[in-house]
Amino acid sequence: MWAEQVGRKPVPVQLLGEHIVLVREKDEIFALHDRCPHRGVPLSLGRRQYEGTISCPYHGWTYRLDSGEMCAALTDGPESPINNKVSVSTYPVAQRLGLVWVYVGDGDPPPVERDIPDELVDNEFTMGGRWDIREGNWRFAAENGFDEGHAKYLHNTALWRLFKVMPAWNKTRIVEKDGWLIRVQDEVHWEADFPGLGTWTNKRWWKRMPLPDAPGKSADINPVIKSLEIPGFVSIRLPGLLRVAYPHFIHYEWYVPVDEERVRYVQIMVRFESGVRASAFKAKYLAAIRWLFHGQFTGQDAWMVDVMDAPPEKLYRPDLSLTAWRRHIESERPTVQVDRTPGAKR
Amino acid sequence: MWAEQVGRKPVPVQLLGEHIVLVREKDEIFALHDRCPHRGVPLSLGRRQYEGTISCPYHGWTYRLDSGEMCAALTDGPESPINNKVSVSTYPVAQRLGLVWVYVGDGDPPPVERDIPDELVDNEFTMGGRWDIREGNWRFAAENGFDEGHAKYLHNTALWRLFKVMPAWNKTRIVEKDGWLIRVQDEVHWEADFPGLGTWTNKRWWKRMPLPDAPGKSADINPVIKSLEIPGFVSIRLPGLLRVAYPHFIHYEWYVPVDEERVRYVQIMVRFESGVRASAFKAKYLAAIRWLFHGQFTGQDAWMVDVMDAPPEKLYRPDLSLTAWRRHIESERPTVQVDRTPGAKR
Amino acid sequence: MWAEQVGRKPVPVQLLGEHIVLVREKDEIFALHDRCPHRGVPLSLGRRQYEGTISCPYHGWTYRLDSGEMCAALTDGPESPINNKVSVSTYPVAQRLGLVWVYVGDGDPPPVERDIPDELVDNEFTMGGRWDIREGNWRFAAENGFDEGHAKYLHNTALWRLFKVMPAWNKTRIVEKDGWLIRVQDEVHWEADFPGLGTWTNKRWWKRMPLPDAPGKSADINPVIKSLEIPGFVSIRLPGLLRVAYPHFIHYEWYVPVDEERVRYVQIMVRFESGVRASAFKAKYLAAIRWLFHGQFTGQDAWMVDVMDAPPEKLYRPDLSLTAWRRHIESERPTVQVDRTPGAKR
Known part of the structure; x- marks a missing residue:
């Protein structure tokens, strides 16, 4: 909090x-x-x-x-x-x-900076954010964050995307860089024809064509963000931190387990600016981003995390994002485990 | 629905x-x-x-x-x-x-007509009805429907019976005919003296004497209902369908399990008429029957089904209606069973 | 009730x-x-x-x-x-x-007077009271009633104690007399200095010094209460009856288990008077005692009984009141046990 x-x-x-x-x-x-x-x-x-x-x-x-x-x-x-x-x-x-x-673990605590992205330690920035307690297990929340497939469909009704097209489908690769897993797009398709059904696209006449799929490909990009050389739009890392990098700002979200059924969901939006531009961003955050993006848009994710019921599950090609993340957890923290005996703390 | x-x-x-x-x-x-x-x-x-x-x-x-x-x-x-x-x-x-x-069973579905009374397949009629989700197991609801004993006592405060006397007690036999179990009255008693307590009767000076205990005994009877030759007022059959036959209309109710704790209770009132008489019935249904009979009267049943807590139970003579129905289920569907494993459907 | x-x-x-x-x-x-x-x-x-x-x-x-x-x-x-x-x-x-x-036990009931203090059987008195269903197990409620330690701290915000000082800490002994366990004060301390923290006291400039710790030490005392020769302020006895004796009135409370989670909490305030003084007391009870003492004051106890979560527990010196009471129960009613099988009553 x-x-x-x-x-x-x-x-x-x-x-x-x-x-x-x-x-x-x-x-x-x-x-x-x-x-x-x-x-x-x-x-x-x-x-x-x-x-x-x-x-x-x-x-x-x-x-x-x-x-x-x-x-x-x-x-x-x-x-x-x-x-x-x-x-x-x-x-x-x-x-x-x-x-x-x-820090609720045992033993000496690691430096808190281990859980904070380096770019937020080393640079000056301005930010806005909010936190909520949401229904559902933190792993569902994290998987939803890094999930390649859903944004194009679930969020195509989000007001945050009202003026920007999202892809119809992608071919994706998962890359590891600086401790982050990053979704890298090998192919981006803006529309698709399904024989017998019709066309599937997020294009509308009033929507601008979207941002490049990696912030680094943008001509106009903030120098700090440029220096990160992130090869994709969305990254995730342990202990449960998501990064969505736009050319001029970055959105982060932390998934902090409350218990098995609920997650403390912390969102911040960061702009590496100071002075007047920082103040303008603060105003824009409070006036729009807070409820459009950190409210209605990620509220759609909260809805899915709440109603989801898995296993059993049947995965499809874009779910390589989920399986890469699951493998990553297992290899980094093979024995994460919570003792739930009442009063068992230390 | x-x-x-x-x-x-x-x-x-x-x-x-x-x-x-x-x-x-x-x-x-x-x-x-x-x-x-x-x-x-x-x-x-x-x-x-x-x-x-x-x-x-x-x-x-x-x-x-x-x-x-x-x-x-x-x-x-x-x-x-x-x-x-x-x-x-x-x-x-x-x-x-x-x-x-x-149809939620396995294998090829039987014709839906198997669950609908023949008289509603072969004849022209008009009807009114309602459905509700009610608390309690469907078996309690069905047993309550065919229960010989309770109507005379529980429903003697029902507005639906405000102007018609109900018996004080009966001697009853259960007859099977055309797949239905039917309660047939061998004796009908309109009052009874209990030494030391007093008189038990539903008679009041303002109440008309009741209908014959079987619709066929009535002089003035609808020809379709007459042709059914039902020897008693109340009948039941699998999979959970009750029929209460009056000389001019028939009430049906289906008990459809929602889960172990709730039942979807579907009631219809049918009149084998057309034209003006059908329209008059529709109006009467909406103005009175719907809330008097399908509301307050069967609401008393819903109340009992909800608060009932059996086994253990101690049965008395009129409960031969329950035991006949239980034996009937066992002989017709000896292995009815539901697999409640999550996601176990097929 | x-x-x-x-x-x-x-x-x-x-x-x-x-x-x-x-x-x-x-x-x-x-x-x-x-x-x-x-x-x-x-x-x-x-x-x-x-x-x-x-x-x-x-x-x-x-x-x-x-x-x-x-x-x-x-x-x-x-x-x-x-x-x-x-x-x-x-x-x-x-x-x-x-x-x-x-009486919900088996066998012949004992005389009801066994559960009523003798002084309420033998004397004329006037009383006011109330009962409530409160959250928590009856044993927590009873232990809280006889608990030596908490009143000085928990209740120092109670309006009932607004004008009377309570001790800071005591040295206590538990005495058994006439079937009651009685808390007897060997030392009473009105303030205490805790090095590094500061002073702990309930004294305030507007508060009167308190009553003697045993009603018998009071000069002005009701003759019936005097005759009881109670050596302490608070007593308890089976089956779950607390007595708090003031020089002019006595407060009793019974802890009657509803089930494992709730207790029926019956409080009465008794004055051994008749005539005008009795009427005056009745008026004072309804105007003040009922909500100050039987409401807000014992409501603080109800709050603790509700949120308490033991075992595990770590006891301290004043908890000799609890352990004496626990030993007393074991020695008096070593086999108290409830058969909770549904319908198991006799």
Whole structure:
């Protein structure tokens, strides 16, 4: 979620099945396991009574935000034998891109930059974004993001594409570059005749012909985006990050599992500009992109992820995007697994 | 459902646990398994883009309505290797009595007339009707329909019976004739004295004495109904069809399982007349019968079917109607069974 | 529930997982198992047609309220072979304190006075009260009632305590007297300094210093309460009855299991007075105590009982109140157990 949405008042969130409470103390945000070990009351219902701590609302067990250590069981006095004997798990937290990043894995956390595209670390940019909790498993959401086939059909009713043609069908290859899987188009077809049915095309007299299928092929291109030398329009990488590169801006989306049934879907639109052009983009984002693209367009994806029911499945040629992504996950993270035993966190 | 309720727009229905999509193309109605085999999206969310087909909304896999064959994966072009290699199940559909009839069994479908009473095939008539999805298993609904005991008690508060007395208790026999089980009354008692309690009767000073317990005993009777020579008021037959014969009209109800918990309850009221008398009946149906009989009266049955909780059960003498019906089912369809494995259809 | 809430119209209630119907006939209240053995319809939906009986709405099986005997299957006539051959369980019922008391155990019921404090049997008093169905298991509710630790923290925001200080922490002993477990305070601390955190106290400049921790230590005390010689503020006893004794009134609460997930929570406030002072108390109860104490204050307890999630649990020193109570239950009723098989009642 946005860092500015976390204040002194505790905020409960669920990530990868874990119940976590987020709280802010001055500029810092802390994340703790959202369960008082005494009797299981959520700490997110608690009080912020003493600086740098949170207290369970039931008996006033008071935890340090930085260590999770229970430093005072208020209702048993300063000499309570249990003081400093109990603790709750804490989670490493970072703030980047205006978002809160929480590490829920075991062991030392990797640098948060591992989950953020390099171009957002090294360059100046302006951005707009939104996040939603959506129905469906995160893997369906990620597969839908990188799916070669559906955009041409599902999204041909999207307002975002009202003035731009989309292809009728492509021949596609998946390329790996800089840790990303990228969909590269070998053939792009703008219309197709199906004998006995009729013509299939997204062309309409009022629609402009589309963007090149890779931003690098565009004559007019932002220099930062040009320097990325991305050979295709859409890329994906672990842990579940999609990149859709236009000549002048890039759309990113993160698929963060809430639990098996829901995904926290974070979208940002980035423009590598500053000054007046950055301000103009911010205005355009709020006026149009936010609801046209990050709302109605990706809302069509959310609809499919929600109603999808697989396996069983029968794949077709464009689904090489899905199988490449599945192979990639298996080779990079062969043993990803979540222990769902209640209270099993560490 | 009514045939006129199915148009070009796909309609999802559930029958015997199967998810089915109904669509109309001109005068014909088609039924397909409501699941695209690609990724499991319901076809009932799809588009009607090309004549005689339906397309999955996700990737545009397009199916022929008549054969279920996937004739075009639009987003993979005309030469897609998967074209014509995939299909969804189709279900035989008929239109009779203004209703849609779908065969969900295996093998060749029997003639739909097997599920429609002969008198509705051979004669001219006029009718009114309604259907509802009701809570409860279809067997409870059917047993309630043929149940000898309850009407006298449960329905003695029904407005439909406000001006007609019902018996206090009967002695009953079950007779089989023309494939129907029929409740035949050997004794009809209009009142009863229960020592220590008082009198039990449905008689009131403002109520007319009732109809004969079999329509054939009535002096003034419609010739078609007379020709049926039904020896009792209420009959039942497989696959779950009840007939309540009055001297001038007949009420039918079908119990169609939605799933284990719900039943599609179809009621029609038939009068074997034409011309002015038919029109008068239509008007009377809409003005009164529809809400008095097909609404409040059978709504009392729906209430009981919903709250009933058996087994265990303790049966009494009038329940010979239930046990005769249960024996009849076992002897006629000894192996009726539904495979509820997800996606197990064919 | 209140006896005056039960009239001729049947009232369904659930107690210890059993479904029971309550009905009144003149001054007497009867309790029967709420399921007609014929087809499982709840008798609480039935009719009160003949004196001293209730009839199932479906087929008119009619049961004597006093014995549960089915004396007439109305719709099978006075000679029905099943008359007097079937019965439903009945439950002993008493009316005390304006409440209905139902015994759902097996065997002969103990005197209802066993579940009512002696002081309410032997003395004149006036009272106000309320009951609610609350979320959570009854054991959590009872443990919360006798819990030494939480009041000082959870309730320090309660309006009921707006003008009275509560301790910061205590040293406590559990004493058994007259069948009650009683929390006795060995030390009472009004404030505490926690190094590095700050001061913890409920003292405010506008708050009066609190009542003595045991009513008997008060100079001005009601003679009946004085005679009880209760050595502490809060007591508990089986089957789930809490007593909070103030110098001039006593609050009682009963935890009656509805099922595993819900508890019927009955609260009364008693004053051993009569005449004008009793009337004044009644008015004060309705104007203030009912919503301040029996509403907002104990509503905070209901909140915790609802969100609590244990085991696992980690206990601290004040939880000796919980462990004493758990040991007490085990020693008094070592084999309490409910058969939850549907229809298993007797």
